[in-house]
Amino acid sequence: MYLKSLHLRQFRNYRDCLINFDAPKTILLGNNAQGKSNLLEAVELLSTLKSHRSARDRELVLETTPIAEIRATLERTYGSVELGLTLRTQGRRTVALNQESLRRQLDFLGILNAVQFSSLDLELVRGAPERRRAWLDSILTQLEPIYAYILQQYNQVLRQRNALLKKIRKQQQEEGVDASVSKEFHAELALWDAQLATAGSRVTRRRGRMLKRLAPS
Ligand SMILES: Nc1ncnc2c1ncn2[C@@H]1O[C@H](COP(=O)(O)OP(=O)(O)OP(=O)(O)O)[C@@H](O)[C@H]1O
Ligand SMILES: [Mg+2]
The missing domain is CATH 3.40.50.300 (P-loop containing nucleotide triphosphate hydrolases)
Structure with a gap:
């Protein structure tokens, strides 16, 4: 190329x-x-x-x-x-x-x-884990394009689950901390938990595989 x-x-x-x-x-x-x-x-x-x-x-x-x-x-x-x-x-x-x-x-x-390559690459070692993940993600996206889709799905589930958590917190604030979170919220949260686990494991599996490929043998 x-x-x-x-x-x-x-x-x-x-x-x-x-x-x-x-x-x-x-x-x-x-x-x-x-x-x-x-x-x-x-x-x-x-x-x-x-x-x-x-x-x-x-x-x-x-x-x-x-x-x-x-x-x-x-x-x-x-x-x-x-x-x-x-x-x-x-x-x-x-x-x-x-x-x-x-x-x-x-x-x-x-x-x-x-x-x-850049002088800023030192940040890869010194900086936050988020940076290392972003770096891995960009390599994966190039070598396994489907990964872009997998990551997008994960982020979407994460966003939706976070939105629900916010909703639950708001309800608790309005009705007191002791207020039992409504049944529907619980059911919905369980649904998002399962989806997050599925999407998340797809992401970590591919990241793990890539790290193995990068590690000196
Ligand atoms: N959307 C934009 N429209 C017009 N000019 C832009 C836009 N975005 C950035 N610039 C201009 O691009 C220039 C920066 O270019 P660049 O970062 O590529 O410089 P460089 O050659 O890498 O410089 P350095 O040696 O400092 O790293 C600035 O003058 C900035 O104003
Ligand atoms: Mg420059």
Whole structure:
């Protein structure tokens, strides 16, 4: 897999820029705030559909414009591939493979594989466990794209269970701590508990397997 070209339109500080990577290695040189990190961020987005710098698409679009486009051509063993990602200040992002729009973002993952190193990687060891999980998640998403879906399901169950817990707490506050939590709440909580356990074990199993692959033998 080989990144041949990158075309950035209205992405971050790029209005319209086509970069061809002709050499086996490329070094980006430039003054501060010229767009070096922005360019790498575009590659990261094509690879993982995530940016470690921003959670909102709005921030990725060139100020005062509504849409950003990142396109890339890759040379793979089975031929060349074109990837396209459209980001909007309002509305959902869309992805395309060989100029055909993909219904599921999942099908976009795992095509452009990238590895990042940074001086901040020390944080992986020193920082919070959440960071290590996020790092593992991003590798898994690239190597086993279905993992993105598994993780999304887990987060959805977690959110819904948390919302229910909040509801229960509110009821207890209103009716006193001794108030027995209504039967329906109990039944609903048991349901979410079971789903959380199922979804959670899928996530931990895959993370565990990945850690084994990474561990020196
Ligand atoms: N949505 C946006 N619209 C327009 N400009 C943006 C947007 N987001 C970021 N920028 C601009 O991009 C520039 C930062 O680019 P980038 O972080 O890639 O710099 P860099 O070349 O990596 O610099 P450094 O050497 O300091 O790391 C800033 O000038 C910032 O204002
Ligand atoms: Mg930078």
